[in-house]
Amino acid sequence: MQTAAKRHENLPPLRLKLVIGLVLGNALEFYDFTTYAFVAVSIGRAFFPADEAWAALLLSTAVFGVGFLARPIGGIIIGIYADSRGRGPALILTICLMAAGLLILGLTPGYDRIGMAGPVLIVLARLLQGFALGGEVGASTALLLELAPARRRGLYTAWQLASQGGATLVAGLLGLELILCLPPAAMDEWGWRLLLLPGLAILPAGLFLRRCLPMAAPEPASTIALARDLARHRHILLIAIPVLLCGTVTTFTSNYMTTYALTILGMPPAASIAVTAMVGGCVLVFALIGGWLADRMGRRPVMLLPRLALALLAYPCFALMVRQPGATTTLLASGLLAALGAISGAASLTAITELLPHRVRAGGLAMVYSLTISLFGGTTQFIITWLMQRTGDPLSPAYYLIITSLIGLIAMAALPETRSHAPADLSPVTS
Template sequence: MVATTTLPVSKRQIGGVCLGNAIEFYDFVTYAYFAAQIGRTFFPSDTPGLSLLASLATFGVGFLTRPLGAILLGRFADRAGRKPAMLVSFALMGFASLALPLIPSYAAIGIAAPVLVVLCRLIQGFAVGGEVGAATAFLMEAAPINRRGLYTSLQAMSADISALTAGMIGLILSSVMSDAALDAWGWRIALLLGAAIIPVGLLLRRTLVETLHPTAEAADDVPPGISYRRVAIAGVCLVAAATTTNYLLKYMTTYASSTLGMSTQLAFGATVVVGLCGAICAPLAGALSDRIGRRPVMLTPWILLALAVFPCFELLEHQRSAAALYLACAILATASTFASSVFFVVIAESLPQRVRSGALGLIYALAVSVFGGSAQFLVAWLTQLTGSPMTPAWYMIGGVIVGLVAMFALPETAPVKHARTALPDGTPA
């Protein structure tokens, strides 16, 4: 029987987890949105495109320490509790996120500037690696059994809200500032705005209750007959596919300006579209998966995504307009988010509580470190090498195919589809 939580978890506490998660991802993805400006600040070069590649490589460095954060903080969360692990990860992210925008440029302090940027990215990666497993485990364990999909999808929703917020800030800054001012200090404002909210998130997280209760019942709170090895392998493939698509969508701002030659202001509009679609679709997908099951909510939009990738990028290549960019981003982001927001629910429900945070965090970190961290750099490099603006489409479709195969290897874990598990009062879930 699947265990349920009887803990008095308030909406404010759920909000605290989501806000903290949003702030952590805001600081992480804002770097990607301002990759071109950060590249010119810390990695100046006379060779066209080289500073961007150096900046994207540094973005990828942040993924190297994610597995380490997942192992250390994830194990800490499985032993000491979800709350202390989330407080540690949040504090580390806060320190690095405040320090990065205060680093002087390469012109001011030379090689020390990029070294300090890399150090901040390593700390951020470590923090995010520990955050995902603990936060996802908390949300699932705090949820009523028939609303696990909805609660867990809030993790994806908060990350999408952070992307939306970062995109809107980038759009506003690019509208009121010149390109020179944006390069000089505009991107620093965007990062500092995220750092300014860190005390609020830290205060909210200190009020959290603890959802880790390693009782005999909680230790066996997964559907019977599940192979953990199969879940781990399929989970890595599934998250790899999702993160490849996700970070390529976040790359659309850089792609629109650097490859398609669109203005910075129009390019930042793409991030707003992607973030808005994700913020809306994630909770809808989670709630729907509670009613009809996880598998149909994953499979249907993912198949639609596979069919839409090439038409969307072909539209962009031929039109190169704001309308084409925003339409393509909306279609791809809607299909991707609707499916991927349910991935973590399935993986979390397939793992026992005693190892849930660490295992989930490690699955996520390994997949993201190998595939997510390299996606933007490889696409930018391959685009320069081939000269083809269709390069992101080929890269994305590869990830979509891997994800589609992995979906069939994962079990159906939704209680509504799994033996109609009863609620504590005896009513069916």
């Protein structure tokens, strides 16, 4: 009897449009979700008027976190749906929900025109987006792994993280162009909406690209059966939480760097937005490098070594930015931290996905990923903003990165090496 790995090697050539549909659809969704992070200052002024700038920024970052409350719910519901009914239907659903949330976010009038209805609609939009992304990551990552040849699973899975970086890069470049073309008052009043609305291409592009995804689950199962299978693999899910924790904090600290450069370092808006583009570009490139290295060196060393380097370099990088503020130092320091996090994150995501059997891969990954994102991604920007406001120490983000990286390193050391082993019950995708 052939092993799962051998069967997978004998598959006919994979159709490129399946991978493109996953990667671009995922990138479009993350474009919409992450854009909020670096227009937080403008959104705070539009929807949360306050006497102090710190108060408006705290309220805006708190609403950014609201979107994460719905992620575990989306992870459970859409993840189980993807395992029981098929990856394709689940991924088309996430596209539609994300587009609805974006439309609300981009078209809602400000507080000065409709009062409290504005903040309420913004919260609703963030909840819809969070619910959609909660299920997106599990289903799309599982399918990328299942599409991959056995010796390139790391590289294929790395496209999940790389697509997020690509989305951030595009958003940063568009934001930079708007900053250069519009006066500050216009950017605060309506310019930030232009940055959000191009993401409405998510619906037609996403539906077109994903129409060829597998529309049925190879092994249909009941929700009760899936829950039992997940319970059998709870040890993997528990270890995955601190592994994903450190990557999550790094990602959302990197996304916060535009706000940090603008409000803490006093950099001009154009230079601040350029930081976002730098971070996105580094994640795009170095996530793929991390996946490539994981296929050649193994998952464990590529997880551990860059994460250790990040823990050691976080403080010097932030100290350099604060003591010698400027575009060059901020771009280099932010890019270095993002690159190290992307290399480690690509290997970590591959290892966790490989450890879960096909039957519960999408649901298990969606649950653990969305729970971690909700607890730590949704609070990261609020926590570091609050810490800096309370302590007056602009190096607070570095301390948070160091602590979470050390926690992640302990958990990574407990994960087994998976490069030489076929994923449990790998079910190849042939359609």
